[in-house]
Amino acid sequence: MIVSKKDIPNLLDKMIAEYDVLAPVKKDNFTVFKPIASGADAVLGEGNTKLPAKELFFPQSEKLFSYSVTEEGAKLDAPMDDKKKVLFGVRPCDARSLKLLDNVFDNDKFQDPYYLTRRANTVMVGIGCNMPSSTCFCTSVNSGPFDTSGLDILLVDTGDAYVVELVTDKGKALADQAGLAAASDADKTAAAAAKEAAVVTCQVNTDGLKAKLDVNFYDPIWEKIHEKCLGCGACTYLCPTCHCFDIVDDAVDCAGCRVRNWDSCAFPLFTLHGSGHNPRTSNKERYRNRIMHKFKYFVDNFNEIGCVGCGRCIKNCPVNMDIRVVLENIRGSEARLDS
Amino acid sequence: MMKNPYLPLPMKLVKNFTETEDKLIHTFTLQFLSEEDEKSFPYMPGQFAELCVFGKGEAPFGIASSPTEPGFLKFSVAKVGTVSTALHMLEEGSIVGVRGPLGNSYPVEQFKGKDVVIIGGGFAFTTLRSLATYMMHPDRRSDYGKITVIYGARNPGLLLYKDELAAWEASPDIDLITTVDREAEGWNGRVGFIPSVTGEVAPSASNAHAIICGPPVMIKFTMPVLEKLGFTPETTIMSLENRMKCGIGMCGRCNVGGKYVCKDGPVFTRAQLNELPNEY
Ligand SMILES: Cc1cc2nc3c(=O)[nH]c(=O)nc-3n(C[C@H](O)[C@H](O)[C@H](O)COP(=O)(O)OP(=O)(O)OC[C@H]3O[C@@H](n4cnc5c(N)ncnc54)[C@H](O)[C@@H]3O)c2cc1C
Ligand code: SF4
Ligand code: SF4
Ligand code: FES
Numbered sequence: 001m002i003v004s005k006k007d008i009p010n011l012l013d014k015m016i017a018e019y020d021v022l023a024p025v026k027k028d029n030f031t032v033f034k035p036i037a038s039g040a041d042a043v044l045g046e047g048n049t050k051l052p053a054k055e056l057f058f059p060q061s062e063k064l065f066s067y068s069v070t071e072e073g074a075k076l077d078a079p080m081d082d083k084k085k086v087l088f089g090v091r092p093c094d095a096r097s098l099k100l101l102d103n104v105f106d107n108d109k110f111q112d113p114y115y116l117t118r119r120a121n122t123v124m125v126g127i128g129c130n131m132p133s134s135t136c137f138c139t140s141v142n143s144g145p146f147d148t149s150g151l152d153i154l155l156v157d158t159g160d161a162y163v164v165e166l167v168t169d170k171g172k173a174l175a176d177q178a179g180l181a182a183a184s185d186a187d188k189t190a191a192a193a194a195k196e197a198a199v200v201t202c203q204v205n206t207d208g209l210k211a212k213l214d215v216n217f218y219d220p221i222w223e224k225i226h227e228k229c230l231g232c233g234a235c236t237y238l239c240p241t242c243h244c245f246d247i248v249d250d251a252v253d254c255a256g257c258r259v260r261n262w263d264s265c266a267f268p269l270f271t272l273h274g275s276g277h278n279p280r281t282s283n284k285e286r287y288r289n290r291i292m293h294k295f296k297y298f299v300d301n302f303n304e305i306g307c308v309g310c311g312r313c314i315k316n317c318p319v320n321m322d323i324r325v326v327l328e329n330i331r332g333s334e335a336r337l338d339s
Numbered sequence: 340m341m342k343n344p345y346l347p348l349p350m351k352l353v354k355n356f357t358e359t360e361d362k363l364i365h366t367f368t369l370q371f372l373s374e375e376d377e378k379s380f381p382y383m384p385g386q387f388a389e390l391c392v393f394g395k396g397e398a399p400f401g402i403a404s405s406p407t408e409p410g411f412l413k414f415s416v417a418k419v420g421t422v423s424t425a426l427h428m429l430e431e432g433s434i435v436g437v438r439g440p441l442g443n444s445y446p447v448e449q450f451k452g453k454d455v456v457i458i459g460g461g462f463a464f465t466t467l468r469s470l471a472t473y474m475m476h477p478d479r480r481s482d483y484g485k486i487t488v489i490y491g492a493r494n495p496g497l498l499l500y501k502d503e504l505a506a507w508e509a510s511p512d513i514d515l516i517t518t519v520d521r522e523a524e525g526w527n528g529r530v531g532f533i534p535s536v537t538g539e540v541a542p543s544a545s546n547a548h549a550i551i552c553g554p555p556v557m558i559k560f561t562m563p564v565l566e567k568l569g570f571t572p573e574t575t576i577m578s579l580e581n582r583m584k585c586g587i588g589m590c591g592r593c594n595v596g597g598k599y600v601c602k603d604g605p606v607f608t609r610a611q612l613n614e615l616p617n618e619y
Contacts, residue, residue: 110344113341243590247590279595279619285618
């Protein structure tokens, strides 16, 4: 199937009648995902959004439930966002990040109903990346500019139109509703050519990285690697696969609500015990945890690298920490088993 | 509908008891509001729960009562921060929230037919009380061999559950050894730190398990003693207390290596911990 770019606003307007449509919109000099009221508001040609798509499923701040307490008990009210949604124009790396987060929010023992309800009710329509940016390294972490692993529909930009690839039944159902024209052989050739032409120039060699991390927890390299890092946590907030949070109460007297907010393993208070003891005392331990979590623990637990190579942490770090360099340095360091 | 693991069960605080002489530890007895609520909370010794004071927040505490004591839950809480302080000030009759049970439990099935040595220091005695009470229940006592409890505190006033300790002292079902760090007026029991007292008592390691909970220094110095007695990494069991929030393996803060203490623990064998980095 195919849809011409000039027909996109119309197509989105039709979807808006039935779904909450979330698409990238302009905000200052970057783009963010927002519910759109009109198809014309979507800004699809830009690169990745500043904030990752995870916030649409796991908001930065979210009410878990409200409560009112009486003498006899407590009345709890947990809102579930089960609106039908279309996430339109998500990039393949961000879509993949949600596939990864599914492992966390639907783990071997517990399910997070807030996240999972949103996931179940959202159709993911992605746009492949014809021009990966200089900080993208998706192909080094088992993804790529046309990775469909987290998508229901993939759109391939062929200049004046998008060639539509249906990935799942959910995607097919949405496309059927939209009544799109069939793609010609020429369109398909153009899509294949666009894919061919999109080159992720940055490669990070991850061969042997996991094996190294398996044994280098006490390696002196960690003393050096974190040195520049300020521990500001910006990389963790902007990372599409980071999922740490805190839970707090927001209340007046007996009525209020319990809220969860993004938190970060970059902060010392994150792990501080009530006794004053802290298992991750300095930035060295905290930075090590961030790397270990994504490139070892996530692999051990879910058989996937916990990074999609979006490059946000590289673009937005105030002191230019570059995770690609960090990984290369770790890979190149001597493996040591002693402490 | 999937179960929402964030929703607390409302319970009534029926007793707010000042447990220690320094008044810093209170034991809270909470009553289920209905039979149905109680059924929804099946737990085993070693598990914990997130206890909440509405309006102040929630924090994890080990369950000090035993499943053999129906109708209520018990927690002994040290006053250290927001939630614990709010709990200490609560009036009896207040409604609190309990989310759980969370985490794994002591492997009581594995203990069957074996001797069990329980070693506790300071106020980390809570889930050990649950364990001892569970094993001493008349229906279960014969499942286990000799039960030895070594329990120490800085001074007599800081020992928890004094009435019960007196009853255990008199009971043939359990060998209780209490100790305090320094001589104190009116104290006729042992004097000395847990590691040396453990060495003196010298419980046999043959066909036995040791369970140890307490402050990091105590653990550190008791480990070599247990090793010398012949307890192996497989028969030495610990419970970790990393800072927690969600209790369900999602919020990221309690990990030791790739394991989440809340979901994969808090009970681990020494052998399991030897495989993990020392981030606890
Ligand atoms: C599995 C498990 C079982 C446990 N069982 C028990 C038990 O049976 N009994 C018991 O008493 N405890 C137990 N604990 C410990 C208990 O969970 C902690 O003491 C908990 O922090 C108490 O919560 P709080 O809200 O009172 O303290 P918090 O308000 O969280 O404060 C804890 C500490 O963190 C520091 N802190 C917090 N916020 C800040 C800030 N903004 N700035 C600077 N410092 C800050 C404070 O210095 C304070 O000392 C257990 C913990 C776990 C994980
Ligand atoms: S953004 Fe940079 S300075 Fe801030 S925590 Fe991440 S790596 Fe450290
Ligand atoms: S670690 Fe950096 S590159 Fe990897 S997913 Fe997170 S923000 Fe993107
Ligand atoms: S307490 Fe949240 S992951 Fe363990």
